[in-house]
Amino acid sequence: MRNYKFRLYPTALQERQFVETLDGCRWVYNYLLDRQPLSREDMQFMLTELKITEPFLRNYHSKVLQMVCHQIDTANKALRALKKNGHKIGKLRYARSEDYNSFTYNQSGFDITIDNKLWLSKIGKIAIRLHRKVSNIKQVKVKREGKKWYAIICCQITMPITKFVDSKKSVGIDVGITKFAHDSDGHEIGNPQFLKKMLNPLKRASRRLSRRQKGSCNYEKAKTRLQILHEKIRNKRNDFLHKVSRYYSKHYDLIFLEKLRVLNMTKNHSLARAILDSGWITFGSMLRYKATQVIEILATNTSIDCSKCGNKVPKSLAVRIHRCNKCQLVLDRDYNAALNILQRGLKSLLLMEREEVTPVETERSLKQESEATGIVR
Numbered sequence: 001m002r003n004y005k006f007r008l009y010p011t012a013l014q015e016r017q018f019v020e021t022l023d024g025c026r027w028v029y030n031y032l033l034d035r036q037p038l039s040r041e042d043m044q045f046m047l048t049e050l051k052i053t054e055p056f057l058r059n060y061h062s063k064v065l066q067m068v069c070h071q072i073d074t075a076n077k078a079l080r081a082l083k084k085n086g087h088k089i090g091k092l093r094y095a096r097s098e099d100y101n102s103f104t105y106n107q108s109g110f111d112i113t114i115d116n117k118l119w120l121s122k123i124g125k126i127a128i129r130l131h132r133k134v135s136n137i138k139q140v141k142v143k144r145e146g147k148k149w150y151a152i153i154c155c156q157i158t159m160p161i162t163k164f165v166d167s168k169k170s171v172g173i174d175v176g177i178t179k180f181a182h183d184s185d186g187h188e189i190g191n192p193q194f195l196k197k198m199l200n201p202l203k204r205a206s207r208r209l210s211r212r213q214k215g216s217c218n219y220e221k222a223k224t225r226l227q228i229l230h231e232k233i234r235n236k237r238n239d240f241l242h243k244v245s246r247y248y249s250k251h252y253d254l255i256f257l258e259k260l261r262v263l264n265m266t267k268n269h270s271l272a273r274a275i276l277d278s279g280w281i282t283f284g285s286m287l288r289y290k291a292t293q294v295i296e297i298l299a300t301n302t303s304i305d306c307s308k309c310g311n312k313v314p315k316s317l318a319v320r321i322h323r324c325n326k327c328q329l330v331l332d333r334d335y336n337a338a339l340n341i342l343q344r345g346l347k348s349l350l351l352m353e354r355e356e357v358t359p360v361e362t363e364r365s366l367k368q369e370s371e372a373t374g375i376v377r
């Protein structure tokens with residue numbers, strides 16, 4: 001499944017219909033939220049009954065409303081999973097109109113017409129900028145971003161299965177805050193820190209917004225200005241991430257990344273903004289769909305171990321140079337980490353190949369070995 005994003009150009013009437021659909025979905029969302037806990041089936045059933053008592057709901061495509069049940073159900077599951085992992089969790093909050101920005105057509109109720117427009121049931125034909133061909137559409141999500149509307153079209157695609165992966169064209173990538181990435185070929189990419197650079201204009205814009213009277217014309221203007229700033233940051237970051245991920249997927253067959261536990265890392269508030277600003281998660285997901293093969297490995301001690309002799313050289317975050325007193329290796333800290341990631345990755349690959357030959361015999365030793373090397377497979 002792959003998502004493509006297209007700009008929509010609704011007419012004034014269609015835009016009003018979009019907003020009405022958002023309102024309808026939000027109404028259902030809040031109604032169901034009030035009656036939790038409910039299973040997905042309960043919610044679906046409740047929805048069918050609601051359509052009888054609340055006739056305005058019949059103005060919307062039924063699958064769109066069903067997706068609201070799905071949305072709540074997924075959020076509930078995510079909360080439960082977090083709780084299970086020992087995180088503190090709250091309750092789902094009521095959706096306010098300013099943060100409820102998308103509705104979804106699943107399986108049916110949409111089409112791309114012959115004149116290259118997006119047709120949506122109950123809404124009609126909408127002008128769309130189709131910058132690529134789409135087929136096998138499974139889902140269409142209509143999304144509002146500031147004043148703009150987008151369609152996120154989910155397509156099922158068949159990928160050629162590459163059987164032979166050349167491990168010579170492999171690379172380990174270490175991601176960080178001071179530098180965005182450093183790879184095992186010594187190539188380094190700085191961190192553009194898009195959010196940090198725009199922090200002052202952002203502060204100014206949100207200060208202006210807070211001084212305006214809510215609902216006034218000037219309030220709306222200030223709000224739009226703030227939204228545009230956020231959009232600019234997002235666009236710049238995405239552009240950067242697309243270019244970097246493209247570079248790696250083009251030049252390498254096998255990419256080893258460290259497995260990050262960003263959720264844990266963002267608990268440190270001084271680091272949280274820098275981490276989220278860098279976009280590691282997005283980078284990982286872009287790589288996964290672009291590259292031939294991406295393997296994640298556990299990043300324990302990658303910056304401490306010496307990549308040449310395995311000696312442990314503990315250092316704080318501030319120490320940028322790796323100096324091994326055993327083998328006299330002097331190397332950039334992140335370069336050393338990238339080399340470690342590559343070595344562990346290649347080792348894990350060897351283990352996998354061995355497993356394919358004699359799975360029963362090696363299962364135990366593999367487990368022990370992977371525990372020792374900290375490789376997640």
Ligand SMILES: [Zn+2]
Nearest residue numbers: 306309324327
């Ligand atoms: Zn060493």
